Amino acid sequence: MGHTRKLRSSPSKLGVRRHSAAIFFENAKKRKVMDELLLNSSLRRVDSASGIVHPPRQHANPPGETPFIVLPVESRFSPMFERSRFALDIGGTLLKLVYSSVCQPGSKPQHVLNNGNKQKKLSEDPEVHVNFLKFGSIETCIEFIKKNWKDRVETDVLHCTGGGSYKHAELLQKALGVKVRRTDEMNSLIYGCDFLLRNNEDESFTYHHEAKGLEKFQYRPINADSIYPFLLVNIGTGISILKVDSPTEFQRVGGSSMGGGTFIGLGNLLTSATDFDALLKMADRGDHRKVDTLVSDIYGGSYGNLNLPGDLIAGSFGKCNKYDNRPSSTPPSPEDIAKSLLLMLSNNIGQMAMLYGHRYGMKRVYFGGFFIRKHPITMRTLSYAINFWSKGETEALFMKHEGYLGAMGAFLDENGDHA
Ligand SMILES: Nc1ncnc2c1ncn2[C@@H]1O[C@H](COP(=O)(O)OP(=O)(O)O)[C@@H](O)[C@H]1O
Ligand SMILES: CC(C)(COP(=O)(O)O)[C@@H](O)C(=O)NCCC(=O)O
Structure with missing residues (x-):
């Protein structure tokens, strides 16, 4: 996986979920439990390999801005300027949807910095955003995809993983009128983890309970060369423990x-x-x-x-x-x-x-x-x-x-x- 540019991860007042859409499905009062502390990128960064501490970044967050990531400019992502891509992880409890959308120049305020003075700047080039949403039932998920995947045609592919990609393949195919293409669950976990660690500086963080407020969290950006090996403990409905040596070499050890x-x-x-x-x-x-x-x-x-x-x-x-x-x-x-x-x-x-x-x-x-x-x-x-x-x-x-x-x-x- 060669990458040319770091991802930009949208800062958010509310955390990782794409809340504007989430509010649509969830009771806003109920979803306040967590996430709030991981607000944005105003956290210290500690380089995992060198231990060097970097000061927080400055962002101007338009109030209510929702989180997304901006894909790096790479030829493999170019088709997404023309056609949307939707992918679903159907687990034992939740359905997780990741989908692309194109942000046209000037349509969203982008990051900002001018000697500490926050200023809004409009994006100059179109960019592909990746959005994240989760659902508790396949029905609400299908309804959302139907409404929001407007440019889909029957030759399009819904990328699926998780046990439900087997169990619900026919239902999805019929309801959405697209093909279903599977990726093995463990492979998907590793591809996704690798991509986010490699590209998103704000992806991984450590937690320090004894510290105060935002100091409890420290981002841990890591150089692409130092990512491997690592242990991935995925805690979903059940737990999988993977020893990961590269994006293509791993073993489910427990x-x-x-x-x-x-x-x-x-x-x-x-x-x-x-x-x-x-x-x-x-x-x-x-x-x-x-x-x-x-x-x-x-x-x-x-x-x-x-x-x-x-x-x-x-x-x-x-x-x-x-x-x-x-x-x-x-x-x-x-x-x-x-x-x-x-x-x-x-x-x-x-x-x-x-x-x-x-x-x-x-x-x-x-x-x-x-x-x-x-x-x-x-x-x-x-x-x-x-x-x-x-x-x-x-x-x-x-x-x-x-x-x-x-x-x-x-x-x-x-x-x-x-x-
Ligand atoms: N809104 C939610 N509804 C149900 N379970 C949730 C929710 N948020 C977090 N969880 C927890 O996350 C687990 C599912 O995690 P997830 O990574 O989605 O696994 P799976 O792929 O097996 O669905 C649940 O078993 C539960 O403990
Ligand atoms: C079967 C699973 C891979 C399914 O993944 P999930 O939907 O829980 O994310 C996972 O639940 C699991 O690894 N369970 C533990 C089985 C065991 O080793 O005892």
Whole structure:
């Protein structure tokens, strides 16, 4: 993959999702849980290889501007000036859509900088924008594509990946009147991840819980030569762990069924939360110590011989044990349960990621998938597991387009590897 120019990633007040369109489908009040801190590019950048810290960039963000990326000027992308391209990742829970649109000169304010004075500048050349959207059901997704892929004709191709690219191929073909071309899910993840890391300076970042405000996030741009190898832990409905040596050489070294699907599934059974965001909000307010048995509950303090601190969770959900006539404690609230559930899963994933990272001697572990949703508890737990246990040797990295890696990869795979 040769690239000539860095991508521009639109800064946004709201984060990675294309919110203007998302508002169309989601209740705006419900989608406020996260993302807000990853506002724009006004974060410090730390070069992953050299450790050099760069100051924040200055952007003038037109209020309400929505995120997109601008494709680099490359011949392989030229056809998108003439025809739109749509790609879909149909996973076990969500459908992720990535599609192109052409922005004509002067139609959108572009980036800006003049000795610190923010000024708006209109783009001079047409450019191809790539837009990102997610859906909870195939029906709403098909409706959106029907409305927005206006120039489609029957020879056009919908690039698809994920399990649903098999399961729903016929439905999509019939409903949209285009061909469906598949890219293998793991290949798509890697193509998408490679492209974003290589081209988008604002793509990957580290999370620092102890810091304040935006200082919690640091972008980690990386030179194209230093990207490989890395471990990719994709947390969707289930988890896939990939050791990646190049865009075409990788191995799925592990996986787990205890991922995002478990969180929403058990969350649904154990609390009254009606959706993922509500569950995360509950977790924010919860106190897991009312649900989990801590080391101090067993030892009365820390377990010094093993260096286990008293506040370490010894047994997730241990305090919900009502067998053996145990003295009953105050029943935990749904918020406490949500927090405990989120900690249980992210601790487990963090430990798995750390062990696989260690086993393959990886310096960088990237986390993808929509389970993360840039949630502080999740990112803190995953970062802690990696950084603490590797004694700083391995870095835990998150991605701005976390849930869109597969869809991005299918978008880039013009010919499809399962045509
Ligand atoms: N709006 C949402 N609705 C449902 N699940 C969500 C939502 N946002 C994040 N999630 C979490 O993300 C997971 C799905 O992640 P994703 O990467 O899209 O995987 P998949 O490809 O399996 O659908 C869900 O299981 C859930 O934990
Ligand atoms: C089957 C899957 C690749 C599907 O991907 P997803 O829709 O979850 O993103 C994934 O759920 C997975 O790797 N599950 C874990 C299976 C295991 O190794 O136990």
